[in-house]
Amino acid sequence: VAPLDDPGTGKRGAAFADIDCDGRLDMAIGHFDNGVRIFRNVNPYPRNWIQIQLQGAASNTDGIGARIELWNQGQFQTREITCGSGYLSQSQTPAHFGLGSHTKAGLIRIYWPSGTVQDLYNVPANQKIVVTEQVTTTGVPEEPYSRPVLSIQNPIQGAGTFRYEVRESGPVNLGIVDVAGRLVRTLEDAAQKVSGSYTAGWNGRDERGRLMPTGIYFVRLQTQNQVDTQRVVYLQP
Ligand SMILES: [Ca+2]
Structure with missing residues (x-):
């Protein structure tokens, strides 16, 4: 990773998002009295990725508070959907996962704030997917057996x-x-x-x-x- 060329002092708050939708996370840094600088990610090495945008139903619309796990051939990653990523800053809500050389995500498991757990399997890489929360009925009385x-x-x-x-x-x-x-x-x-x-x-x-x-x-x-x-x-x- 090359050092970031952002001279001067007085930086406060950073946020991450794929601003140009090319699958590489870009960054914005806020400065005291000197606006915001956008750093576009131009990493030349081709790598696979996936972005997951949550659409809550029983939970809040953006799925804030949800945790997403991604399992792929012995590798495990997790992301949490949060609001606020630094001083007056907010990263994109879609969760971004780097997949390296993998061309798909083996298992994506979403823990919604409502308590619902939702799984997706073998999702092809290099796309942003929108996942709508499944609403399941609960409260069915449990029978002894x-x-x-x-x-x-x-x-x-x-x-x-x-x-x-x-x-x-x-x-x-x-x-x-x-x-x-x-x-x-x-x-x-x-x-x-x-x-x-x-x-x-x-x-x-x-x-x-x-x-x-x-x-x-x-x-x-x-x-x-x-x-x-x-x-x-x-x-x-
Ligand atoms: Ca980008």
């Missing part, structure tokens, strides 16, 4: 573990299913298992040991009188 019996690590990066509960002794089957409904891997298949808490792990491989592609999978637990299926995002190591 609707309590989840399966607790999973999500997303799974390379390998993950699951905890599950067998409420009544009997047959148990636990497996990974892909989005097309195909069984990818059986993790447990017991004719009789004593009631209790158990753990199981998945290393991202199918029955033949092949590494599965990054994407959405389902962990499915079948016991004597229950079926619980939960969606999980798997990211290759």
Whole structure:
């Protein structure tokens, strides 16, 4: 990074935005009694990027207070949508992520101020996307047996573990299913298992040991009188 050529003293407040919409973050610096200087980013090295503009529904319109996580093949970044970035300054509200040589973002997870968590998968790089908050209905009374019996690590990066509960002794089957409904891997298949808490792990491989592609999978637990299926995002190591 080259030093910034901005002579003189009395600078206060800086803000960042992609002012010319070329995917490189530019900067504005406010000076005492000397206006504002704009620094255009002319980095010549081609790199991939993505910008995420939030459109709140249950939350505020700009998604101020939201946190965005981006996962990509073992790399993790996070941004928070804030208002105010320095003295009398405000950066752009779209979150900017550098992706380096990656041509897509594997998983984008948005934690909205309302509490909603929203996921996007395999989003192509070099664009600004607008994400509208999904509004889900809540307040449905919980029935005694609707309590989840399966607790999973999500997303799974390379390998993950699951905890599950067998409420009544009997047959148990636990497996990974892909989005097309195909069984990818059986993790447990017991004719009789004593009631209790158990753990199981998945290393991202199918029955033949092949590494599965990054994407959405389902962990499915079948016991004597229950079926619980939960969606999980798997990211290759
Ligand atoms: Ca720019």
